[in-house]
Amino acid sequence: MSVTTATIPASPRVTLRLVLWGAVLVLALIPLLNQLPESSALHVGDFIVTITGKWITYAILALAIDLAWGYTGILSLGHGAFFALGGYAMGMHLMRLIGPRGAYGHPTLPDFMVFLGYPELPWYWLGFDMFPYACFMALFVPGLLALVIGYLAFRSRITGVYLSILTQALTYALMLAFFRNDMGFGGNNGFTDFKELLGMALNTPLARAVLFYASLVALIGSYWVCTRISVSKLGRVLLAIRDAESRVRFLGYSTTQVKLFVFVISAVLAGLAGALYVPQVGIINPGEFSPGNSIEAVIWVAVGGRGTLVGAVVGAFSVNALKTWLTTAAPDLWLFALGGLFVAVTLFLPRGLVGLFSRKVEK
């Protein structure tokens, strides 16, 4: 700590910390303001609660990408896959909770299975009626996939653009697989029509507030995990790998092991984000695996400032705020704006929005 702070004057750090906690406080007020009567000037609509809750989960995804890309130089263009897998795990739980309230009224089978003529639940759906198991799987499955893919890729020293293409192919392949009806994940339509979670009806202010605060706590927790890593010696090993991987190997570090460690943590965080995202938006379908989503998430990080944890969070919120506004104001322009933003940031703001405010804060 003392070593890294030596290059950073104390005052911007303190200011930054204050601004961060201020932002968290403002966010935390949103569900409370939602409770005020609609006549009140401070009233915040349901839409705002849901959409900021969604952005919080995006910010967790951005942190995950930043840890892999900004710190370690692993540019994954398939992080959306880990996010979606976490989402699907939570979606399976929500589907099981619908129970006999589905359109077909079957006691255990979700509607799409009745429709497709499944005689019983496939084995991999067992256990998802239990909330802790679903939560575990939401983290475990993305982590396991990252472990396998990362092991194969890093051991074979696949880096740079090849790794990016590989991860993009991975998410594309998963998208095609999840589109198939016989995968047992609802095919094209995915999962929706959720009713309740942990005994709360999902369309109530209480459920919205609980999910919102759960996401906020998860964001703070993820930020803490990433900070712990970045200020430790491991964080400096990551920067060294990003800048000169083979040199790190000659120092005796197994860069394969270190990258795998970070990639798995990153995937687990992405899975956590996905699991919190699905109950808030009320739907998960194979579109979440689309490579475009992963690329968009990378752009959030680039815009905010990669290699800074604050940057990832700022990027996720600002780009999504812009998206929400622009897709309403001028829907046809959004993709051009996104592409233009990426080009502009690359050319003029290589350190992202955060780089505008402080040249010194880097860790």
Next chain:
Amino acid sequence: MTSHTILYLDDVSVVFDGFRALNNLSLFVDQGELRAIIGPNGAGKTTMMDVITGKTRPSAGTVKFRDADLTLLDEAAIATMGIGRKFQKPTVFDALTVFENLELALKAPRGPWACLRWVLAGESRAAIDRTMEEIGLTARAHDRAAILSHGQRQWLEIGMLLMQDPELLLVDEPVAGMTDQETEHTAALLRRIAGTRSVVVVEHDLEFVRALDCKVTVLCEGSVLSEGTIDQVQNDPKVVEVYLGR
């Protein structure tokens, strides 16, 4: 192979697309020995370093460090066993400070968990301070490596090598781009290090090799052309012909 031999290369060949970068090369380095390797461009000096450190696999031959077969190990494992390497082009980590560069190189557990839980203890800090003193970078401790001069980067890399506490140091062109004074200082440092550790220096600068005052091996076209003191090899007609030129 005597019991004092620490590095043992026997009949090593490396073939790249039909080009024999190393051609039945045999070389033995003793414990505590300082050895200089010279040779014209393309003689196989860097390839030899690559083979020893696990970057390149030999097509044939034996490479041993003590009793370990280096051809079976990867770079990280070889480095952990006690072979340190300084590259021709100084490669330090620009995003990190001088202190942090040395801290990364410091001999300590290398796993991700160990790094995450790493706490800089007093004796480690003292070791880093000693090394900074030795390489003359104490005043730059908290400057990022990106802003160091070329000579300082060379020194930092030598410092990182020392922090690894290796038994065998491979040093590729340590004085390239250094001033005369820096060159002298480097020769003295390497002589001091040898004795407790083995040092293999690859260098073009014959004055520097003379200052090292050690056994010299001349490589040419991937094999050993001549071996002996600097005066012996400089007077060897074969060496005169291919290397020093006429």
